[in-house]
Amino acid sequence: RSALALERQKLKRLKTTPAATLDGTAVELQANIELPEDIHAALDAGATGVGLFRSEFLFLNRGDLPSEDEQFEAYRTVAAAMEGRPVTIRTLDLGADKTIGAMDFAGPNPALGLRAIRLCLAEPQLFLKQLRAILRASHYGKVRILLPMLAHAHEIEHALTMVSQAKGMLDLQGVPYDKAIEIGGMIEVPAAALALPMFVKKLDFLSIGTNDLIQYTLAIDRTDEHVAHLYEPLHPAVLYLIANTIRTAARAEVPVAVCGEMAGETELTRLLLGFGLRQFSMHPAHLLAVKQQVLRTVLEEAEAGANRILRSTEPERIHQLLAKLNDAA
Ligand code: PEP
Ligand code: MG
Numbered sequence: 001r002s003a004l005a006l007e008r009q010k011l012k013r014l015k016t017t018p019a020a021t022l023d024g025t026a027v028e029l030q031a032n033i034e035l036p037e038d039i040h041a042a043l044d045a046g047a048t049g050v051g052l053f054r055s056e057f058l059f060l061n062r063g064d065l066p067s068e069d070e071q072f073e074a075y076r077t078v079a080a081a082m083e084g085r086p087v088t089i090r091t092l093d094l095g096a097d098k099t100i101g102a103m104d105f106a107g108p109n110p111a112l113g114l115r116a117i118r119l120c121l122a123e124p125q126l127f128l129k130q131l132r133a134i135l136r137a138s139h140y141g142k143v144r145i146l147l148p149m150l151a152h153a154h155e156i157e158h159a160l161t162m163v164s165q166a167k168g169m170l171d172l173q174g175v176p177y178d179k180a181i182e183i184g185g186m187i188e189v190p191a192a193a194l195a196l197p198m199f200v201k202k203l204d205f206l207s208i209g210t211n212d213l214i215q216y217t218l219a220i221d222r223t224d225e226h227v228a229h230l231y232e233p234l235h236p237a238v239l240y241l242i243a244n245t246i247r248t249a250a251r252a253e254v255p256v257a258v259c260g261e262m263a264g265e266t267e268l269t270r271l272l273l274g275f276g277l278r279q280f281s282m283h284p285a286h287l288l289a290v291k292q293q294v295l296r297t298v299l300e301e302a303e304a305g306a307n308r309i310l311r312s313t314e315p316e317r318i319h320q321l322l323a324k325l326n327d328a329a
Contacts, residue, residue, distance in 0.1 A: 011288035015046035019291045021273065021299045029291055030086070030281040032259060036077045041284040046291075049086035051207065051281020052146070052259040053078060055130070056093045059100050065126070071133035079141025088207070088281075089134050090146040090186070091127070091159075095119050097223045111221055116149035121158050131166035138178035145181060146207055151189045156202045159183075188212035188260075193241040200252040207281070208245055210260025214238050233262050234318050243275040243310055250276050257281050269293040270325050274306025301328055 019027040030051030031042035035058070042050060058066050058074055066074075079087045095115030099106055107113035120127035137143050147159050163183060170177055185202075187193050188209030199206065210233065211222060217238050220227040232238070242258070249256035257279035262268050264282030266289050272280070273294065280290060305325030312318050 011292060014288050014291050014295070015044070017046075017291065017295070019048075019294045021294060021297045021302075023299050025299050026278070027273070027294050028257075028279040029287050029294070030088075030257070030279065031284045031287065032281055033078070033284075036074045036081075038284070039078050039081045043081065045284040045287035047085075047284060047287060049088070049142075049281075050078060050082060051086075051088050051257050051279065053087060053089045054093065055089055055091065056098050059092065059094060060098060063101055065100075068129045068133045071130060072136045075134055075137035075143065076140045079137050079143050082141055084142050086142045086144055088144045088146050088184070089137075090148055091117070091130055091134075092120055093148040111215065117147050117155055117159060118149065121155065121162075124162065127162055128166050128169075131163055132170060135163075135166055135170055135177040135181065136175060138181050139176045143178065143181060144205070145183045146186060147183065147203075148186045148209070149188055149212070150185045150199065151191045153198050153202070156185060156199070160202070186212075186259075187245050187256075188216070190217050190241060193245050196245055196248045197252075200249055200254045203254065205255040205257070206245065206249050207257045207259045208242060210238075210242065210258060210262040213241060213260065217241060232315075233265075233268070234315070234322065236313060236315075236318070239271075239310060239318075242272075243306070246272075246276045255279065264290060266290055266293045267322065267326055270297050270302045271306050271309060271322060273297055273299060274302035274304075274309075274325070276303075296329075298328070301325070 019029045028048050030049040031047035032052040033039060033042055033050055034054045058071060075089055093116045094100060095113060096111045114122060134143060134145055150156055182204035184205035184207060185199055186207050186209045192199055214231060214233055215222045218230060218235060220230045246256055258272060258277055259281040263280040264286030269290050309318055309321045312321060
């Protein structure tokens with residue numbers, strides 16, 4: 001048998017082991033999913049919840065828009081399958097690289113255009129339909145709402161008002177839903193990471209979308225191969241924004257997760273733990289390897305290493321310090 005198969009078998013044994021650092025600090029490892037059928041992979045990997053359900057995938061690769069009932073069925077399936085563990089449904093993140101034929105909204109610069117929450121607030125009927133579907137599903141499990149690409153306070157307020165409106169419509173029809181449903185926001189625009197007090201005040205939880213946070217901080221299009229070499233998660237500006245977000249949220253006692261690709265990279269697990277991160281959400285394929293890394297981490301060492309990395313300004317030094325942090329037994 002190949003070494004790879006052996007390693008995979010070893011990791012599988014970790015499925016039911018709770019994720020905790022060597023000193024016993026518990027860590028949540030959740031799954032990112034795109035369609036309801038991905039829930040099997042999430043459960044197989046022992047995910048303790050769905051940290052990111054990219055709901056826009058229900059809208060892609062088809063000529064029409066999914067109805068409220070179709071969306072409800074998809075969200076309910078996932079909520080029920082997770083049996084009370086949190087299911088974080090991100091509202092539509094269409095636009096930029098994820099466009100659909102049924103709606104044409106690509107402006108001159110799609111990544112900076114009518115994308116995600118901006119599109120939803122501009123299309124209230126579309127948004128209300130999704131919010132009603134999510135709220136209806138919240139009766140069948142622990143569902144949370146996650147708003148993508150927030151930058152302004154008024155976007156949060158507007159979205160919260162629309163959630164209230166959707167609740168009011170269901171109340172009138174006597175349809176059950178979780179009245180205490182939590183509403184969180186994605187931190188993926190530098191403005192949000194820099195003006196965090198505005199966000200922690202208005203939201204129940206945060207999730208850092210490092211894929212977009214890197215794109216917007218470094219001004220490089222994620223989808224443009226000509227600048228792919230400039231996409232650098234370890235850029236000091238990116239690390240500063242991530243660490244600042246985690247620490248500010250912790251001080252305000254607002255739960256914070258990372259759901260971008262960085263959460264699934266084992267070379268970054270100790271660094272993120274050292275920043276204070278306790279909730280990771282990633283592609284299910286990475287979950288057990290990240291768990292193994294968590295189980296091998298001494299938190300105090302991770303914190304010391306993360307602080308050293310945050311204080312360095314030399315890219316080469318940052319890479320050296322990270323390698324050293326990861327080499328520690
Ligand atoms: C992110 O930006 O990090 C994220 C998780 O969202 P997406 O990759 O779907 O844009
Ligand atoms: Mg994103």
